[in-house]
Amino acid sequence: MPEASLPAPLPPGSTIGILGSGQLGRMLAVAAARLGLKTHIYCEESGPAFDVATSTTKASFDDTAALTHFAGAVEAVTYEFENVPIAAARHLAALVPVRPSAKALEVAQDRLVEKEFISALSIPVAPFRAIDSAADLGAAIAQLSAPAILKTRRLGYDGKGQASVEPGADIEAVWRMVGTKPAVLEQRVAFACEISTLVVRSQSGAIGIYDCPVNTHETGILRRSVVPAHLAAADIARARAIAQTIAAALDYVGVLAVEMFHLGGDAPVGQRVMVNEIAPRVHNSGHWTIDACSVSQFENHMRAVAGWPLGSTARHSDAQMVNLIGQEALDWQRLAAEPGACLHLYGKREARAGRKMGHVTRLSPKSCPDDSGPLTAPGR
Amino acid sequence: MPEASLPAPLPPGSTIGILGSGQLGRMLAVAAARLGLKTHIYCEESGPAFDVATSTTKASFDDTAALTHFAGAVEAVTYEFENVPIAAARHLAALVPVRPSAKALEVAQDRLVEKEFISALSIPVAPFRAIDSAADLGAAIAQLSAPAILKTRRLGYDGKGQASVEPGADIEAVWRMVGTKPAVLEQRVAFACEISTLVVRSQSGAIGIYDCPVNTHETGILRRSVVPAHLAAADIARARAIAQTIAAALDYVGVLAVEMFHLGGDAPVGQRVMVNEIAPRVHNSGHWTIDACSVSQFENHMRAVAGWPLGSTARHSDAQMVNLIGQEALDWQRLAAEPGACLHLYGKREARAGRKMGHVTRLSPKSCPDDSGPLTAPGR
Numbered sequence: 001m002p003e004a005s006l007p008a009p010l011p012p013g014s015t016i017g018i019l020g021s022g023q024l025g026r027m028l029a030v031a032a033a034r035l036g037l038k039t040h041i042y043c044e045e046s047g048p049a050f051d052v053a054t055s056t057t058k059a060s061f062d063d064t065a066a067l068t069h070f071a072g073a074v075e076a077v078t079y080e081f082e083n084v085p086i087a088a089a090r091h092l093a094a095l096v097p098v099r100p101s102a103k104a105l106e107v108a109q110d111r112l113v114e115k116e117f118i119s120a121l122s123i124p125v126a127p128f129r130a131i132d133s134a135a136d137l138g139a140a141i142a143q144l145s146a147p148a149i150l151k152t153r154r155l156g157y158d159g160k161g162q163a164s165v166e167p168g169a170d171i172e173a174v175w176r177m178v179g180t181k182p183a184v185l186e187q188r189v190a191f192a193c194e195i196s197t198l199v200v201r202s203q204s205g206a207i208g209i210y211d212c213p214v215n216t217h218e219t220g221i222l223r224r225s226v227v228p229a230h231l232a233a234a235d236i237a238r239a240r241a242i243a244q245t246i247a248a249a250l251d252y253v254g255v256l257a258v259e260m261f262h263l264g265g266d267a268p269v270g271q272r273v274m275v276n277e278i279a280p281r282v283h284n285s286g287h288w289t290i291d292a293c294s295v296s297q298f299e300n301h302m303r304a305v306a307g308w309p310l311g312s313t314a315r316h317s318d319a320q321m322v323n324l325i326g327q328e329a330l331d332w333q334r335l336a337a338e339p340g341a342c343l344h345l346y347g348k349r350e351a352r353a354g355r356k357m358g359h360v361t362r363l364s365p366k367s368c369p370d371d372s373g374p375l376t377a378p379g380r
Numbered sequence: 381m382p383e384a385s386l387p388a389p390l391p392p393g394s395t396i397g398i399l400g401s402g403q404l405g406r407m408l409a410v411a412a413a414r415l416g417l418k419t420h421i422y423c424e425e426s427g428p429a430f431d432v433a434t435s436t437t438k439a440s441f442d443d444t445a446a447l448t449h450f451a452g453a454v455e456a457v458t459y460e461f462e463n464v465p466i467a468a469a470r471h472l473a474a475l476v477p478v479r480p481s482a483k484a485l486e487v488a489q490d491r492l493v494e495k496e497f498i499s500a501l502s503i504p505v506a507p508f509r510a511i512d513s514a515a516d517l518g519a520a521i522a523q524l525s526a527p528a529i530l531k532t533r534r535l536g537y538d539g540k541g542q543a544s545v546e547p548g549a550d551i552e553a554v555w556r557m558v559g560t561k562p563a564v565l566e567q568r569v570a571f572a573c574e575i576s577t578l579v580v581r582s583q584s585g586a587i588g589i590y591d592c593p594v595n596t597h598e599t600g601i602l603r604r605s606v607v608p609a610h611l612a613a614a615d616i617a618r619a620r621a622i623a624q625t626i627a628a629a630l631d632y633v634g635v636l637a638v639e640m641f642h643l644g645g646d647a648p649v650g651q652r653v654m655v656n657e658i659a660p661r662v663h664n665s666g667h668w669t670i671d672a673c674s675v676s677q678f679e680n681h682m683r684a685v686a687g688w689p690l691g692s693t694a695r696h697s698d699a700q701m702v703n704l705i706g707q708e709a710l711d712w713q714r715l716a717a718e719p720g721a722c723l724h725l726y727g728k729r730e731a732r733a734g735r736k737m738g739h740v741t742r743l744s745p746k747s748c749p750d751d752s753g754p755l756t757a758p759g760r
Contacts, residue, residue: 012712012725030410033432036712036725036738052413054431291674294722294743309717316743317696332392332416337689342674345392345416358416363674363696366745 006203007097009307010075012036015054016305017074017096019061019088021047023346023356024080024282024298027290029053031298037306042070048346049080061088071095078254078305082108082280083155099203099253099305104280107250111153111184114278121249123242124274126261127187134175140185141165147188150174152181162220164188189274192264195229196285197243200255200300200310207247208300208313209240210293211371213321215259215285221354225285225321227292228368235262236371238273246278255301257283284356288319291342291361314370317363329357386583387477389687390455392416395434396685397454397476399441399468401427403726403736404460404662407670409433411678417686422450428726429460441468451475458634458685462488462660463535479583479633479685484660487630491533491564494658501629503622504654506641507567514555520565521545527568530554532561542600544568569654572644575609577623578666580635580680580690587627588680588693589620590673591751593701595639595665601734605665605701607672608748615642616751618653626658635681637663664736668699671722671741694750697743709737 010016016032018025021043029039029052038054050056055073059066067088071077076097079089082105089102107117115125129140131150141148146169152161163177165185194217198210213225229236243258250256257279263272286297295303295311303310324335329351335343338360345358390396396412398405401423409419409432418434430436435453439446447468451457456477459469462485469482487497495505509520511530521528526549532541543557545565574597578590593605609616623638630636637659643652666677675683675691683690704715709731715723718740725738 009713012709013727013729026413030413030432033406033410033727034724035716036727038431038727051418051434052410052432294671294720303716309713311716311723312720314720316745329392333389333689336415336683336691340674340692340694343691344414347393347413347416347418349393365696 007307010037014038014075014306015040015073016302017042017070017077017092018049018053018080019043019077019084020080021045021049021056022080023048023348025049026052026346027287027296027298028078028080028282028302031296032302034299035302035306035308037302040070040074042067048348051347061085064091067091068095076305078301079105080281100256100280101251101253104250104252104256108278108280109154111151111277112182113153115184117249118246118275118278121245123245124271126189126274126276129185131175131183131185134172134180137165137175137183137185138171141169141171144185144187149186149188150178150183151186152178152183154181160220189261189263191261191274193229193262194276195231195239195260195262195273196225196283197239197258197260198255198283198286198289198297198313199240199243199247199258200297200304200313201247201252202304202310203253203307205248206310207244208310209243209371210286210289210297210313211315212236212239213285213288219354221325221356222284222323223325224323225288227288227315227319228371230368231262232265234269235272238270240371242273242275246275250280252280254280254304255282255286255297256280257285259285284323284359285321287344287359288321288361289313289315290344292317292319292363316366318365318367319361319363321359321361323356324358324360326353326355326357327351332358335360387687390417394418394455394686395420395453396682397422397450397457397472398429398433398460399423399457399464400460401425401429401436402460403428403728405429406432406726407667407676407678408458408460408662408682411676412682414679415682415686415688417682420450420454422447428728431727441465444471447471448475456685458681459485460661480636480660481631481633484630484632484636488658488660489534491531491657492562493533495564497629498626498655498658501625503625504651506569506654506656509565511555511563511565514552514560517545517555517563517565518551521549521551524565524567529566529568530558530563531566532558532563534561540600569641569643569656571641571654573609573642574656575611575619575640575642575653576605576663576665577619577638577640578635578663578669578677578693579620579623579627579638580677580684580693581627581632582684582690583633583687585628586690587624588690589623589751590666590669590677590693591695592616592619593665593668599734601705601736602664602703603705604703605668607668607695607699608751610748611642612645614649615652618650620751622653622655626655630660632660634660634684635662635666635677636660637665639665664703664739665701667724667739668701668741669693669695670724672697672699672743696746698745698747699741699743701739701741703736704738704740706733706735706737707731712738715740
């Protein structure tokens with residue numbers, strides 16, 4: 001896209017609307033404030049982001065009058081979760097720029113569409129089948145061979161809406177476990193580790209990519225992200241190229257997270273990195289960027305949304321980020337006293353089981369140069 | 381003070397009141413949010429801090445009903461500027477903990493009281509005389525010898541309320557330049573450089589001290605702060621000991637900034653570091669701690685106010701902080717595009733001459749170990 005056709009960047013003092021009131025919205029609002037930008041949170045429920053935003057609206061995502069009023073109060077809109085109703089995003093997009101676009105939401109909201117989209121870019125994903133019935137499931141298991149995972153096409157996160165399919169499983173029971181809803185059966189991948197790539201793309205198509213963290217999940221929830229990943233340079237380059245390809249294919253603006261499986265050294269070169277799923281937003285596996293980089297994923301997302309130049313994605317330190325889940329956050333006094341720990345608490349009232357309450361990032365001196373790859377020169 | 385007598389730390393979700401709505405209040409509010417603490421800004425005028433606070437009150441500092449209402453809405457009160465009316469601080473302190481205490485305000489609000497307080501601790505300050513009339517001024521000039529600086533005792537900042545006294549100056553004219561208000565005449569110190577020490581002291585008396593920056597002023601306004609200072613270890617140790625002594629003497633809670641002159645190698649050892657003035661608050665010369673430390677001055681201030689353990693004051697990078705004053709902030713697009721620059725804008729509407737609009741911190745890899753000194757073990 002020629003530079004001349006780009007809208008002017010939104011100047012400091014402008015207001016960015018954010019759909020969603022969770023901790024990601026909270027960290028986006030704080031990052032926007034650093035740049036002199038105001039934020040306006042729109043959500044059905046109040047949440048952690050309400051405490052730090054300049055303005056807030058509590059209204060339903062199908063309240064078109066409230067959405068219209070919100071659009072009139074902001075210069076651009078972004079979102080902190082991928083399950084924003086498409087109709088709401090489209091309603092807003094007719095009134096004010098929405099970044100990333102509704103297209104990214106549509107792809108990311110449906111696991112089947114997502115996998116077909118990524119496969120069409122010649123990027124490996126786990127073998128999968130669309131499942132609309134128990135009969136489909138039986139046929140697919142025969143083709144893909146168990147163990148596999150059945151995942152609802154829509155509204156799953158943090159391991160919800162998923163069921164394992166072990167050899168000899170009761171097909172009807174598994175089908176009921178995901179609520180007999182349209183789903184995708186994925187062959188379970190014997191991965192060596194999980195990584196993610198956080199790519200930010202500006203309105204002019206400039207790209208920045210943070211160093212890939214290695215991620216560890218427990219009971220479907222992210223527990224830990226560690227940089228550097230210490231993987232082979234060719235695999236890192238492949239992960240970066242994949243993320244850049246997906247961002248460009250979506251004409252994406254903002255931070256896009258691509259979760260990937262790394263299959264280990266035995267897999268053929270070029271097949272060692274496989275996409276698990278994408279999130280069209282800032283991502284938990286990038287929280288370490290707040291403390292280990294000059295410009296965090298949150299700030300770079302807001303820069304892209306506001307049409308600003310991207311900031312550097314370089315890191316000054318190695319980092320280990322650990323989530324504080326449920327009652328773990330009650331240990332805040334000990335964590336606050338730990339020398340050098342960067343403690344982040346989201347201000348949620350109730351420490352419910354499985355709820356992300358905060359995180360801790362532990363920095364150490366940088367042990368190796370930043371990741372780099374052949375396709376990622378612009379924006380770095 | 382025995383631990384048992386300390387109040388319990390304020391848990392996440394508590395609200396800290398902040399008197400003042402400027403950029404320091406804004407950065408304090410953002411730092412509080414990181415810890416899950418809410419903030420409530422109280423000020424006569426709205427300002428940059430209003431955009432990021434959970435709650436705001438716009439009312440006069442002599443509106444006792446509004447102050448009482450504010451006190452009822454917060455668990456503790458702190459301030460972002462040293463000219464909070466003492467009566468307001470005392471009114472609040474009768475209702476809710478105010479940290480740092482009104483004592484620190486009283487000392488810092490009056491240059492004469494401040495200099496007498498510091499001198500009484502056997503800490504060097506520039507030779508000074510109290511001035512209440514043109515006649516006093518004439519006599520003091522004869523004693524101290526010009527060049528000197530006449531400064532009003534109250535309400536001076538960023539070089540306001542000051543007049544140079546050169547040899548042969550018109551005494552009546554100089555007296556009128558400071559508004560014929562009670563003042564202090566200080567001998568002008570031929571310093572090699574200006575430094576500051578940012579010390580944080582917890583409710584239990586634990587101490588943390590950030591590395592001393594070297595500060596450069598232009599027309600009375602801070603232009604640049606650079607760490608490390610690359611001064612002799614004995615001088616750094618002395619600067620740290622001085623700051624700790626003042627903080628302890630004030631039974632201080634929070635971040636205290638001590639601005640100092642470094643007289644260079646020719647001065648006698650032990651006399652090479654002299655106090656210029658103190659600020660009972662977070663300080664412009666500590667803004668680099670946001671980007672170069674795991675725990676910034678703002679977060680450590682809020683930790684102290686909330687009764688939390690102090691965070692580390694260690695830095696992971698060298699840093700150069702430059703203020704953006706007046707129209708310099710209009711250059712935000714170029715600054716945003718500068719690789720590796722950490723850009724901070726305060727969201728002020730009007731870029732008036734002399735107004736602090738933002739700052740830029742440039743990081744580089746850490747070139748030497750942290751400062752340390754004999755008196756600063758606790759809290760580090």
